[in-house]
Amino acid sequence: MASTEVHPPRESEELGHHPSPKKYVWVAIILAIVTAAEVAIYYIPGIDAFLIPGLIVFAVLKFVMVALYFMHLKFDSKLFRRLFVTGIVLAFVVFTIVLLTFFLRPEAAGISG
Amino acid sequence: MATAALQPRRTIFARPTATTGWYSWLTTVDHKKIGIMYGVTAFVFFLLGGLEALAIRAQLAVPDGEVLNADVYNQFFTMHGITMIFLVVMPMGVALFNYFVPLMIGARDVAFPRLNALSYWIFLFGGIFIYSSFFLGGAPDGGWFGYAPLNRDLPSHGMDFYAVGLQVLGVASLAGAVNFIVTILNMRAPGMTLMRMPVFVWMTLVVSFLLLFAMPVIAVALFQLMFDRLFDTTFFNVAAGGDPLLWQHLFWLFGHPEVYILILPAMGIVSEVLPTFSRKPIFGYAAVVFAGAAIGFMGWGVWAHHMFAAGLGPVANSAFALSTMFIAVPTGVKIFNWIGTLWGGSLRFPTAMKFSIGFIAMFIIGGLSGVTHAIVPHDAQQTDTYYVVAHFHYVLFGGALFGIMSGLYYWWPKIFGHRLSEKLGSLNFWLWFIGFNLTFGPMHIVGLQGMPRRVYTYPDGMGWNLWNMMETVGAFIIALATLVFLFNVAVSRRKGRNEAGSDPWDARTLEWATSSPPPEYNFAEIPIVEHRDDFWHKKYFVGPGRTAEPVFSGGAVDHADDEETEPHIHMPSPSYFPLIAAFGMLVSAYAVIFALPAVAIGLLITTLGFFGWVFEPGTAE
Amino acid sequence: MATNDTALTPPAHEEHHTSTGLDNTKMAMWAFLGSECLFFGSLISTYLLYRSRAGSGPTPGEIYDIPFTSVSSFVLLMSSLTMVLALAAIQRGDERGLRTWLLATAFLGMTFIGGQVYEFTTFYEEGLALSKSPFGSAFFMATGFHGAHVTVGILMLLALVGMSMAGRLTVDGARKVELIGLYWHFVDIVWIVIFTVVYLVPTE
Numbered sequence: 001m002a003s004t005e006v007h008p009p010r011e012s013e014e015l016g017h018h019p020s021p022k023k024y025v026w027v028a029i030i031l032a033i034v035t036a037a038e039v040a041i042y043y044i045p046g047i048d049a050f051l052i053p054g055l056i057v058f059a060v061l062k063f064v065m066v067a068l069y070f071m072h073l074k075f076d077s078k079l080f081r082r083l084f085v086t087g088i089v090l091a092f093v094v095f096t097i098v099l100l101t102f103f104l105r106p107e108a109a110g111i112s113g
Numbered sequence: 114m115a116t117a118a119l120q121p122r123r124t125i126f127a128r129p130t131a132t133t134g135w136y137s138w139l140t141t142v143d144h145k146k147i148g149i150m151y152g153v154t155a156f157v158f159f160l161l162g163g164l165e166a167l168a169i170r171a172q173l174a175v176p177d178g179e180v181l182n183a184d185v186y187n188q189f190f191t192m193h194g195i196t197m198i199f200l201v202v203m204p205m206g207v208a209l210f211n212y213f214v215p216l217m218i219g220a221r222d223v224a225f226p227r228l229n230a231l232s233y234w235i236f237l238f239g240g241i242f243i244y245s246s247f248f249l250g251g252a253p254d255g256g257w258f259g260y261a262p263l264n265r266d267l268p269s270h271g272m273d274f275y276a277v278g279l280q281v282l283g284v285a286s287l288a289g290a291v292n293f294i295v296t297i298l299n300m301r302a303p304g305m306t307l308m309r310m311p312v313f314v315w316m317t318l319v320v321s322f323l324l325l326f327a328m329p330v331i332a333v334a335l336f337q338l339m340f341d342r343l344f345d346t347t348f349f350n351v352a353a354g355g356d357p358l359l360w361q362h363l364f365w366l367f368g369h370p371e372v373y374i375l376i377l378p379a380m381g382i383v384s385e386v387l388p389t390f391s392r393k394p395i396f397g398y399a400a401v402v403f404a405g406a407a408i409g410f411m412g413w414g415v416w417a418h419h420m421f422a423a424g425l426g427p428v429a430n431s432a433f434a435l436s437t438m439f440i441a442v443p444t445g446v447k448i449f450n451w452i453g454t455l456w457g458g459s460l461r462f463p464t465a466m467k468f469s470i471g472f473i474a475m476f477i478i479g480g481l482s483g484v485t486h487a488i489v490p491h492d493a494q495q496t497d498t499y500y501v502v503a504h505f506h507y508v509l510f511g512g513a514l515f516g517i518m519s520g521l522y523y524w525w526p527k528i529f530g531h532r533l534s535e536k537l538g539s540l541n542f543w544l545w546f547i548g549f550n551l552t553f554g555p556m557h558i559v560g561l562q563g564m565p566r567r568v569y570t571y572p573d574g575m576g577w578n579l580w581n582m583m584e585t586v587g588a589f590i591i592a593l594a595t596l597v598f599l600f601n602v603a604v605s606r607r608k609g610r611n612e613a614g615s616d617p618w619d620a621r622t623l624e625w626a627t628s629s630p631p632p633e634y635n636f637a638e639i640p641i642v643e644h645r646d647d648f649w650h651k652k653y654f655v656g657p658g659r660t661a662e663p664v665f666s667g668g669a670v671d672h673a674d675d676e677e678t679e680p681h682i683h684m685p686s687p688s689y690f691p692l693i694a695a696f697g698m699l700v701s702a703y704a705v706i707f708a709l710p711a712v713a714i715g716l717l718i719t720t721l722g723f724f725g726w727v728f729e730p731g732t733a734e
Numbered sequence: 735m736a737t738n739d740t741a742l743t744p745p746a747h748e749e750h751h752t753s754t755g756l757d758n759t760k761m762a763m764w765a766f767l768g769s770e771c772l773f774f775g776s777l778i779s780t781y782l783l784y785r786s787r788a789g790s791g792p793t794p795g796e797i798y799d800i801p802f803t804s805v806s807s808f809v810l811l812m813s814s815l816t817m818v819l820a821l822a823a824i825q826r827g828d829e830r831g832l833r834t835w836l837l838a839t840a841f842l843g844m845t846f847i848g849g850q851v852y853e854f855t856t857f858y859e860e861g862l863a864l865s866k867s868p869f870g871s872a873f874f875m876a877t878g879f880h881g882a883h884v885t886v887g888i889l890m891l892l893a894l895v896g897m898s899m900a901g902r903l904t905v906d907g908a909r910k911v912e913l914i915g916l917y918w919h920f921v922d923i924v925w926i927v928i929f930t931v932v933y934l935v936p937t938e
Contacts, residue, residue, distance in 0.1 A: 340875065
C-alpha cells in the first residue's frame with residue numbers, strides 16, 4: 001500500500017481480469033442451485049442437527065461467490081477486500097459477544113433470553 | 114432535465130464562481146474555508162455548552178440549590194454532554210483535519226470536496242436543530258447516553274430531537290470519515306509513504322476508521338429509539354418484552370470508540386507540537402503510530418466496561434475488565450514517547466507547548482482514574498458518582514480540549530497569517546489550568562464520598578458543600594479564561610501585530626512550507642517528499658551526531674506576492690448543491706417530529722440536491 | 735477533483751493519479767460498504783435477540799411463507815447477474831445492452847420489492863405489526879431497512895439509465911456503473927444473510 005510514486009488508476013477495462021458473461025451466468029446458476037438446496041434441506045425431516053450448519057454453509061458460499069465474482073473482489077486490489085472483510089469480521093465478532101451476554105446472562109430477576 | 118446540463122451556463126447547474134463574500138462561503142468546497150467554518154461553529158457551541166456548565170455549577174454551588182429545577186437541570190446536563198461531545202470536540206477535530214491533512218500530505222484538497230461541504234452543512238443544521246428543541250417543547254433530557262427505557266418514555270419532544278438530531282449529525286461524520294480515508298490513502302504527494310506521514314495524519318486515519326464502523330451502530334440504536342417513540346415499536350418496551358440492555362450494548366459499541374474519536378486528534382496535535390518546540394523529531398514515531406492504531410483496534414473490545422453495573426454477570430465483567438486494563442498499554446506507550454520527545458530537547462514554551470504539556474499531565478491523571486474504573490468492584494462504588502465525572506473531564510477537557518487549544522495556538526498563524534498574543538495566551542493557559550483543576554479535582558473526592566451524578570441537587574450535611582463551592586468557583590475561572598482567549602483572538606487580529614510568515618515556529622511538516630494563509634491551491638508545486646518531516650530536512654542538513662545545519666535555499670515558499678505570477682492551477686469549483694441537500698435533511702428532521710408526511714418534502718429537496726450535484730458540470734468554465 | 739499543471743502529471747487527461755493507483759470513488763464505495771456491515775449487523779443481531787419474543791402475536795414459525803420468500807430471494811439473486819451483465823456491456827462499449835440489463839436489474843428489484851410489500855401486508859393482516867412484539871419490531875425493521883436500500887438502489891439504476899440516454903456515460907461511464915453495481919450486489923449479499931438467518935434458521 002505504501003508507494004513512493006503516483007500510479008495511474010488501473011482501468012476497469014483491463015481485459016483478462018474480467019470474467020466473461022458466460023462465467024457470470026455460471027456463477028448465477030450455482031447461486032440458484034445453492035438456493036434451491038437451502039430450501040430443500042429446510043424441509044427434510046429429521047435433519048435437525050445438520051440444518052443450521054448446512055444453512056450457514058450455503059449462505060456463506062453464496063455470499064463469497066457474489067463478493068468474489070460479481071463484486072470483482074477476486075480480481076481487484078487487496079485493499080478493497082480488506083476494507084470489506086474488516087467490516088464483516090468486526091460486526092461478526094462484536095455482535096457475537098453482545099448476543100452471548102444476553103443468552104449466557106445469569107438468571108437474576110427472572111430475565112429470560 | 115437531463116439535457117439542460119449540456120446547455121451553456123445560464124441553467125441552475127452553472128457552478129457558482131464567487132471567491133469572496135458571504136456567498137463564497139455558502140458555496141465553498143475549499144477544505145481550508147470549510148475547516149474555518151467548522152472551527153468557528155464548534156467554538157460557538159463551546160460557548161453554549163459552557164453556559165450550560167455554568168448553570169449546572171451555579172445550581173450545585175450550594176446544597177438544595179434553586180437555580181434550576183430538576184426538569185431544567187436534566188435538560189442542561191444532557192445538552193451539555195451532547196454539545197461538548199458532538200458539537201464541540203468532534204467538529205473541532207474535524208476542523209483541524211480539514212484544514213491541515215491535505216496540507217500535511219502535500220495535496221490540494223480532500224478527495225471529495227463537495228462531500229466535505231455537505232458534512233459541514235449537515236453539522237451546522239444538525240446543531241441548530243438540536244438546540245431549537247429548547248424553544249419547541251424542551252431540550253433532550255435523558256442524558257447524552259439516553260438510556261432505555263427512560264429514553265422512550267420521557268414525555269416532551271426532547272428525546273425526539275435527541276434521536277433525530279444525532280442521526281443527522283451521524284451522516285455528516287460518516288461522510289467525513291469516508292472522505293478522509295480516501296484522501297489519506299490516495300492523495301499523498303509523491304514520496305509521502307504512509308510511514309512518512311505526520312502523526313496527526315495517522316491519527317486522522319484511525320479516527321476515520323473508528324467513525325466508519327461505529328456510526329452505523331448508533332444509527333441503528335437511534336432508529337430503534339425513534340421508532341419506539343413515533344411508531345410504538347417495542348425495542349425498549351419492557352412490558353412487551355423489549356430489553357433495555359440492547360440499547361446499552363448498541364450505544365456503547367458506538368460510545369466507546371467515540372471516546373477514542375474524541376482523544377486521538379488531540380494526541381495527534383500534541384505529537385506535532387512537542388517535536389516542533391523541542392527541536393527534535395517525535396520519539397519513536399513508529400511506536401506512536403502503531404500505538405494509535407492499537408488504541409483504535411482495541412477500543413472495540415472494551416465497550417461493556419460502561420455496563421459493569423448492568424448485571425452482565427462475572428464472566429462478561431471479568432473479560433471486559435481485562436481488555437480495559439490492556440488498552441492502557443498503548444496509551445502508556447504514547448505518553449512515554451511524548452516524554453521521550455521532550456527529553457534532551459532544546460525546549461521553548463510558547464502557549465501551544467504549554468497546552469501540550471498540560472495535556473500530557475492532565476491526561477495521565479484522567480487515565481489513572483480510568484484504570485481504577487477497570488477494576489469491577491471499584492467501579493461498582495464509582496459508577497454514577499462524581500468520580501466518573503472527574504475521570505472523563507480530565508481526559509476530555511484536560512486531554513482533548515487542552516490538545517485542541519494547543520493546536521489552535523500552534524496553527525493560528527498558518528490559518529490567519531498572524532500569531533495569537535503570547536502574553537494573553539499564557540494568561541489563558543494558566544487560568545484555564547487552575548480553573549480546570551479547581552473544578553474537576555475535588556470531584557474525585559466527593560465522588561468517592563458518594564455524591565451521585567445526574568441529580569439536580571444534593572442535601573446539606575453530607576460533607577460535600579465545600580468541594581462543590583470550589584468546583585463552581587473553578588468553573589467561573591474557566592469561563593474567565595475563555596474570555597481571555599476570545600480577547601486574544603480579537604486583539605491579535607489588528608493589522609501589523611504578531612504577523613507571521615510561512616514558518617513562524619521553525620517547524621517540521623509540510624503545512625509550513627507554504628504561505629500563511631496558504632493560497633487556494635495550497636502549493637504552487639506539489640512537493641516531492643524524501644523524508645519524514647520532509648520540510649525540516651529541506652531546511653536543515655541533519656549531519657552525523659544529529660546536528661542540524663541550515664540549508665541555504667531550503668525553507669518555505671511564500672506566495673504572498675504571487676499575484677503576478679499566479680500559477681494556473683485548476684481547483685474544484687464551488688457548488689451550492691451540498692447546502693441544498695443538507696437543508697433537505699433539516700426539513701426532514703423537523704418533519705419526522707412534527708409533521709410526518711412532510712418528510713417527503715425534505716427527501717425531495719435532498720434528492721434534488723443530489724441530482725444537481727451529479728449533473729452539474731465539473732468546472733465553472 | 736483537482737488536476738495541476740506541474741511536470742509530474744501527463745498532459746490533460748480525465749484521470750487522476752492516486753497514491754495507490756486505485757480509483758477514489760471505488761475506494762470510497764468499499765469503505766462505505768464496510769460500514770454498512772455494521773449497520774445490518776446491528777439490525778440482524780437485534781432480530782436474533784428478539785425473534786423468540788413474539789408476545790401474544792404470531793411467531794416466526796407460524797408466519798413465514800418459505801416458498802414465497804424463496805422465490806423473491808431467487809429474483810434478487812438473479813438481479814445481481816443482470817447487474818454484472820450491464821457492467822460487462824458498458825465495458826465493451828455497448829450502451830444499448832447496458833440500458834437493457836440495467837432495466838432488467840431494476841425490474842427484478844421492483845419485483846422483489848413488490849414481493850416484500852405483499853409479504854408485509856399479509857403478515858400485518860395475520861397479526862404481526864411493527865408495534866406488536868419485539869419480534870415484529872425487529873423483523874420489520876431489518877427487512878424494512880433492507881427494502882429501503884433496495885429502493886434507493888432501484889432509483890440509482892434508473893438514474894443510470896437516464897444518464898446513458900442523455901449521453902452522459904460515454905466517458906468514464908463504466909466506473910459509475912461499477913459503483914452502483916457494487917452497492918447493488920451488497921444489498922443482495924445482505925439479503926442472502928437475512929434469508930438464511932431470519933427466515934430459514936428455525937426459531938425454536
